[in-house]
Amino acid sequence: MNCSFCGKENNEGIKFCEKCKSYLSPNIERGKDRKYCWIYELNLYKNFTVLYTVWLVLGISFGLVLIVAFIASKSVKVLIIFALLFVAIVIISIIAYLLYAAFHGGKYVILFEMGPKEVVHIVAPKDFSKDKKLATGMGVVGALTGNLSLIGQSLYQSNAKSMTSVYKSVSKVKSVRRRNVIYVSETLNKNQIYAPSEDFDFVDDFIRTHVEEAKNQSKNKAKQNNK
Numbered sequence: 621m622n623c624s625f626c627g628k629e630n631n632e633g634i635k636f637c638e639k640c641k642s643y644l645s646p647n648i649e650r651g652k653d654r655k656y657c658w659i660y661e662l663n664l665y666k667n668f669t670v671l672y673t674v675w676l677v678l679g680i681s682f683g684l685v686l687i688v689a690f691i692a693s694k695s696v697k698v699l700i701i702f703a704l705l706f707v708a709i710v711i712i713s714i715i716a717y718l719l720y721a722a723f724h725g726g727k728y729v730i731l732f733e734m735g736p737k738e739v740v741h742i743v744a745p746k747d748f749s750k751d752k753k754l755a756t757g758m759g760v761v762g763a764l765t766g767n768l769s770l771i772g773q774s775l776y777q778s779n780a781k782s783m784t785s786v787y788k789s790v791s792k793v794k795s796v797r798r799r800n801v802i803y804v805s806e807t808l809n810k811n812q813i814y815a816p817s818e819d820f821d822f823v824d825d826f827i828r829t830h831v832e833e834a835k836n837q838s839k840n841k842a843k844q845n846n847k
């Protein structure tokens with residue numbers, strides 16, 4: 621397999637380029653800017669991470685309202701009404717989710733850019749196809765060359781929805797392998813990084829190592845400043 625970064629031809633089955641140590645995978649490219657890029661197609665009917673996220677937010681706010689209402693009224697009736705409301709909200713959110721999934725053609729295409737300082741989640745436009753790497757009418761430069769990091773740049777510039785996690789501000793990394801997702805959390809934002817099963821370990825390890833390094837660096841800096 622040809623290394624996307626330095627061009628060296630490596631034997632099949634080798635995971636890291638023999639010349640430049642870049643990770644080798646048919647799904648992931650390493651651009652000239654040294655960042656790893658890949659496209660992930662989230663099947664909204666198989667992977668319910670988006671729904672779980674909605675439930676988490678709803679659940680927390682609902683729980684808080686329930687506690688306040690119960691303390692204020694001290695009545696069991698309130699609990700029953702809340703239980704019924706809760707069931708209704710769950711059913712409505714499932715219907716809303718299925719409509720949302722249908723509206724997106726059952727999938728959600730995301731482009732990821734992972735560098736030494738940060739990892740970026742960029743939502744691709746609805747008509748973006750993983751195989752064609754083409755977004756019609758978007759003026760996507762990279763589409764012509766099939767170069768993922770160029771596609772990422774032009775999507776970024778076209779104000780596509782994106783979320784950046786800078787490693788040094790990350791407080792927690794949590795991986796859920798069976799849903800192919802790595803949650804990269806800062807105090808107020810929780811980024812979701814998806815990776816194909818066969819590349820999951822590499823991405824997970826890369827993010828964890830870099831978050832750890834960034835933390836150690838800022839600790840050392842703090843120590844030096846204290847001296």
Ligand SMILES: [Zn+2]
Pocket residue numbers: 623624625626627628637638639640641642
């Ligand atoms: Zn290489």
